[in-house]
Amino acid sequence: MEKIRVLVADDVAETRENIRRLLYFEKDIEVVGEAENGEEAVRMAEKLSPDVVLMDINMPVLDGIAATEMISLRVPTAAIVIMSVQGEQEYLKKAMMAGAREYLVKPFSSDELADTIRKVYQLEQKRRAVLAPTQAGTSERRNPKIITVFSTKGGVGKTTIAVNLAVALYQQTRKKVVLVDLDLQFGDVAIMLNVVPKRTISELVQEIAQLDSELLEAYLVSHSSGIKVLTAPLRPEYAELVTASHVEKILNLLKENYDYIVVDTPSYFQETTLTALDLSNLILLLVSLELPTIKNVKLALEILDTLHHKGKVKLVLNRSSNDIGVKCADMERSLNFQVAAHIPSDGRTVVAAVNKGIPFVISHPGSKIAEAIRELTSLVIENGGRRREQAAESKEAKGILARLFG
Numbered sequence: 001m002e003k004i005r006v007l008v009a010d011d012v013a014e015t016r017e018n019i020r021r022l023l024y025f026e027k028d029i030e031v032v033g034e035a036e037n038g039e040e041a042v043r044m045a046e047k048l049s050p051d052v053v054l055m056d057i058n059m060p061v062l063d064g065i066a067a068t069e070m071i072s073l074r075v076p077t078a079a080i081v082i083m084s085v086q087g088e089q090e091y092l093k094k095a096m097m098a099g100a101r102e103y104l105v106k107p108f109s110s111d112e113l114a115d116t117i118r119k120v121y122q123l124e125q126k127r128r129a130v131l132a133p134t135q136a137g138t139s140e141r142r143n144p145k146i147i148t149v150f151s152t153k154g155g156v157g158k159t160t161i162a163v164n165l166a167v168a169l170y171q172q173t174r175k176k177v178v179l180v181d182l183d184l185q186f187g188d189v190a191i192m193l194n195v196v197p198k199r200t201i202s203e204l205v206q207e208i209a210q211l212d213s214e215l216l217e218a219y220l221v222s223h224s225s226g227i228k229v230l231t232a233p234l235r236p237e238y239a240e241l242v243t244a245s246h247v248e249k250i251l252n253l254l255k256e257n258y259d260y261i262v263v264d265t266p267s268y269f270q271e272t273t274l275t276a277l278d279l280s281n282l283i284l285l286l287v288s289l290e291l292p293t294i295k296n297v298k299l300a301l302e303i304l305d306t307l308h309h310k311g312k313v314k315l316v317l318n319r320s321s322n323d324i325g326v327k328c329a330d331m332e333r334s335l336n337f338q339v340a341a342h343i344p345s346d347g348r349t350v351v352a353a354v355n356k357g358i359p360f361v362i363s364h365p366g367s368k369i370a371e372a373i374r375e376l377t378s379l380v381i382e383n384g385g386r387r388r389e390q391a392a393e394s395k396e397a398k399g400i401l402a403r404l405f406g
C-alpha cells in the first residue's frame, strides 16, 4: 500500500515529536520530514514532494503563511494543512487564501490529525483524477517527452542516472513516467529498482503485431516510487529478438499514455539505440573526467552531429568531484561542448542505494548527489518542451555505417 507522505513544519521540536507520536500507529501515513521554519519547509517540500504538509503559522525566518503561498505555487501537488492555536482566525483566513486546504486547532487528538490528513489527501487525489483526463484528452496540452541516457563508455553511470532521473521526474511533476531498459543484453534497471519482472520486452515483442497501448501496459512493472518500468530480457541471448522497428513501435505507443519516457541504453551505437536517439526529445550524454571516456564521447558527439542529433544533446558530467587529473574546463574545450549538469561522486550513497534496491533520490534525499539529480531533472523538465520539434521521426532502421554514408 502506498503511504500518505507527510512533512511537518513547526519550530517547536516537542510539537514535531508529538505529531510523530500521534501518527506512529497509522499504517497508511508516514512522516517523511521535519522542518524548523518556513524556509526549510519550502526547501524540503521541493525536495520530498510530500502529499501533505502540516504547517505551523508562527515560525522564524519565514512564517507559515508565506511558506504556504510558496509551496502552493512550487509544489502544487502537496496539500497544506495549517496548525493554529485558538484566536488565530485572522491568520487562518490568510493561510487559506495562500493555498492551505484545511486547518487543525491545537491541541488535536491523533484521530483528528489522521482523519484530516486522509481527507485532504483523498480530496487531492480526486482533484487530480478530474484534471488528468482533460489534460490527457487535449493532445495539444499533453507533450510527451523521450529522454535517452547514453554514453559511448561502459560503467559511466547511465543506469544509475536513468533510474534516479525517472523517479525524480515523477516526484517533481507527479506526471506519468516510464523507464525503458534498452540495454537489452545486460540491463540493470530491474535489479537497481529491486523489481522482479514476470514479463520483459522480449516477451512483449512476441505480441508486437497486435500491440496497442493497453496491451503494452500489461508488460510494465509498477515500482513503489510511482513510476512504471519496461525491463530488459532476462537473458542476453533474448536481446536479439528485439529489433529497431519494435523499439519504434513501443516508444511511440508509450507516448500515448506517458508524459516522460526515460530510456537507458547500452554503451554502443546499435540499431535499437539509434532508433531511441532518433525519437528522443533530449539526449543526456554522460561523460566522466577520464581520458578514454572523453575520447569516446568526442567521437560520439561527432556521430550525433552527423545524424543531426547534436541539438538535442545535453552533456552530463558524472562523478564531477573526481577531477584529479583532467579539469572540467579542459574537457569542455577539447569536446567543444559545455557541460549542462554536474553529478558529484558519492560511492557511499550510490552503493548503499543499489544494494538496497532503492534509488538514492528516495533513500538519501538529502545527499548532494540526490540534489544534483533534482537539478538535472529541472533541466529536463524545462528543456524537453522546447526541444519537442527536434524529435525526429525514426529513420529507416539501418546500422551506423549505412546512416553515416547513406
Ligand SMILES: Nc1ncnc2c1ncn2[C@@H]1O[C@H](COP(=O)(O)OP(=O)(O)OP(=O)(O)O)[C@@H](O)[C@H]1O
Pocket (backbone or CB within 6 Å): 151, 153, 154, 155, 156, 157, 158, 159, 160, 161, 183, 188, 265, 266, 267, 318, 319, 343, 344, 345, 346, 347, 348, 350, 351, 354, 369
Ligand atoms: N556519481 C557516482 N558516484 C559514485 N559511484 C557511481 C556514480 N555513478 C555511478 N556510480 C557507480 O558506477 C558503477 C557503474 O554505474 P552504472 O551501472 O550506472 O553505469 P552504466 O553506464 O549504466 O554501466 P553499463 O555500461 O555497464 O550499463 C556502479 O557501480 C555505480 O554504483
Ligand SMILES: [Mg+2]
Pocket (backbone or CB within 6 Å): 158, 159, 160, 183, 188, 265
Ligand atoms: Mg547500465
